[in-house]
Amino acid sequence: MSGVWWELDAAEVARRLGFADGVVERLAPVGGVGGPEVALPSDEVVGRLCARLGIEDVDRESLLAARPDAQRDPELWWVLNCSYRLLLAQMGQRRGGDPAWGPLPDNTGTVGRHLFVWAFLAVVPHVRDYHATIGLSDDESWESLRALGEELALSRRLTGRAGLDATWGLPMVFTGVGFRLGRLAFEREPWDGVLNTHVPAGREPLSEAACDASFDRAVEVVEQFPERVEAFACHSWLMDTQLAQYLPASSNIMRFQRRFSGFSDRVEADWAPLEHVFHQRYDEPVVPPALLDELPQRTTLERAIVTHLKRGGRWYNQTGRIRLPRASSRGKWLGA
Numbered sequence: 001m002s003g004v005w006w007e008l009d010a011a012e013v014a015r016r017l018g019f020a021d022g023v024v025e026r027l028a029p030v031g032g033v034g035g036p037e038v039a040l041p042s043d044e045v046v047g048r049l050c051a052r053l054g055i056e057d058v059d060r061e062s063l064l065a066a067r068p069d070a071q072r073d074p075e076l077w078w079v080l081n082c083s084y085r086l087l088l089a090q091m092g093q094r095r096g097g098d099p100a101w102g103p104l105p106d107n108t109g110t111v112g113r114h115l116f117v118w119a120f121l122a123v124v125p126h127v128r129d130y131h132a133t134i135g136l137s138d139d140e141s142w143e144s145l146r147a148l149g150e151e152l153a154l155s156r157r158l159t160g161r162a163g164l165d166a167t168w169g170l171p172m173v174f175t176g177v178g179f180r181l182g183r184l185a186f187e188r189e190p191w192d193g194v195l196n197t198h199v200p201a202g203r204e205p206l207s208e209a210a211c212d213a214s215f216d217r218a219v220e221v222v223e224q225f226p227e228r229v230e231a232f233a234c235h236s237w238l239m240d241t242q243l244a245q246y247l248p249a250s251s252n253i254m255r256f257q258r259r260f261s262g263f264s265d266r267v268e269a270d271w272a273p274l275e276h277v278f279h280q281r282y283d284e285p286v287v288p289p290a291l292l293d294e295l296p297q298r299t300t301l302e303r304a305i306v307t308h309l310k311r312g313g314r315w316y317n318q319t320g321r322i323r324l325p326r327a328s329s330r331g332k333w334l335g336a
């Protein structure tokens, strides 16, 4: 087989790069000659995009130093091109199954760790066009895409390396299925009935007024969709009902939680507050006691997370739901 990327297929790419089963097979349906070809933005355009997408300087520099090249790395270019095609093919489409994009193995180096970032940048004009069709404003569109800058920064803090690890949220964002409306972010589900709610990290508190505005706006946006949406759902450690034992009822997190009801499920997730609050990952099945002793204890939440674990408790992801109000009672999002 020749060295040109368009003559490759998933099996040949996996063989040449020594990938285990499952790394690139999901791209096989969009391989082949004749589909759209990715065109990467120039360094100058990347600089402007990074500013709009909240990509920190250190991540921008790593990204530019890891620009893929079709001649030098035809196999990686094949992966890049197919990732781009997949995003285009799935634009605006709710999908079942596992939406995660796993990381490329370490032997692909820094180009491999940044390859999906290049695919996301290449698809920006298309996802922005799609945002316009569902009525997002220009600002809402750019705000939604800032998830890329946030995830790059979080991933670097968690792993100590630039680039991306596994990501399931970004493919949703860059196919327009996940979007941000003010303080909260949302995501369409593959089935009818619910819109998923996310709480992006950030310096702005989770204030009641900001959440009201986000939910109100989400009710307007879902009216553009063909599917029927009857409720917001939120699956998160922020929905863990045990937080009420530690946080004051007046805290933003508890006020946010009280908007929701349900909470029938409980999925063990000590990792979630460790990642989201302390930016820490651990390999053992439980949080190592030595790590617990190192964590900062400045705020009520930091103390709550550590105290609970030290007492032998576990943290859980739970799912809360809010029924969408009827049109006549819009704007009434205050907690119970």
Ligand SMILES: CC(C)(COP(=O)(O)OP(=O)(O)OC[C@H]1O[C@@H](n2cnc3c(N)ncnc32)[C@H](O)[C@@H]1OP(=O)(O)O)[C@@H](O)C(=O)NCCC(=O)NCCS
Binding pocket: 198, 199, 200, 201, 202, 204, 205, 206, 207, 235, 236, 237, 238, 247, 251, 252, 253, 254, 276, 277, 298, 299, 300, 301, 302
């Ligand atoms: C959700 C979030 C914005 C809430 O922040 P907030 O509006 O300040 O929340 P509250 O008013 O409920 O804060 C209550 C207490 O917890 C502290 N706290 C809240 N979030 C904190 C955080 N991420 N790190 C450390 N302390 C935090 C507050 O400082 C306050 O403690 P204090 O009174 O001792 O100062 C914030 O926790 C955050 O950014 N979390 C990460 C995002 C996340 O986990 N999303 C869900 C993913 S599944």
